Amino acid sequence: MITLFGIPNCDTMKKARTWLDQQSIEYTFHNYRKDGLDKNWLKDRIDELGWEQVVNRRGTTWRKLPEDTRNNMNAETAVEALLEQSGMIKRPLLDTGNGYLLGFSADKWSEALK
Template sequence: MILYGIPTCDTCKKALKALERAGKDVSFRDIRANPLTQDEVDRIVQEFGSKAVNQQSTTYRSFNDFLKASDPEAQIMAQPTVMKRPVIQDGERWYLGWDSATEAALTS
């Protein structure tokens, strides 16, 4: 299982702790220190579409009009922290964000 996020994200920290408490073997991928490849970004956007971009974030709001009008792949490649977090890959299954449904699916 891979959790994609940034170490300062409270939601990522919460998800990581819950997964570890549940005994899951999870590796944390810091997308700032170890940027996503184009293939990884494509896969994430293929899974989640425009929902992969957090349009409420300060990062997104700081984008110029051209970047705001760009596709989600371009937005994430330009600034990885605009990606909604965490993104969790569990084998062939993908999860976006951390809510009660995701927690139940991954920790039970």
Template sequence: MAIVYYGYPKCTTCRKAKSWLDGHGVEYEEHNIKENPPGAEELKEIVSASGLELKKFFNTSGMKYRELGLKDRLGEMTDEEKIRLLASDGMLLKRPIVADGQKVTVGFREAEFEAAWG
């Protein structure tokens, strides 16, 4: 599977991540996370491949997260409900997400990118 990059053009962290990928010659398929978020099935695969807890995929500092009061609601939701919610609005997703079917990075930390994509 090709490397897929989900980011948001106005996001500073996404721009840093994209710059890192470009600077290291990493080829990827780019998706605007707001206009074209991953669907529920794709999200399940990404979460599974990442080995991370599902709550790590929520953009907890985002306006939409606060508007929906998710801090208090996530604990009551099933994983299926969380996946459907994340798939419904890309702005709820922590970004960028970079995945190739086996490896996944969420957010941007240079050391993690080096280990995964370097």
């Protein structure tokens, strides 16, 4: 089963969900804020994809972090920060059943979901 991870009000998430619906692809939506995050699952995603990719460093939540926290971020501290502020996870994160895709790209998603 395909799972789409994110938050519902994000514009990119809306595009991703619309695209999946238009392609008639069934998926489960996991809302980070409502459904929560498992620490081990998050650690595995950071180990697989890299904290630099998983953490959205362009968002307001990142910019609101203390400068010292931003400057000293690593895989371990990223897990803790994302558990506290799930809105900082780059969106969307798609579990294809064969791996994870971070960010929305119709071309990449099309290829991965063939």
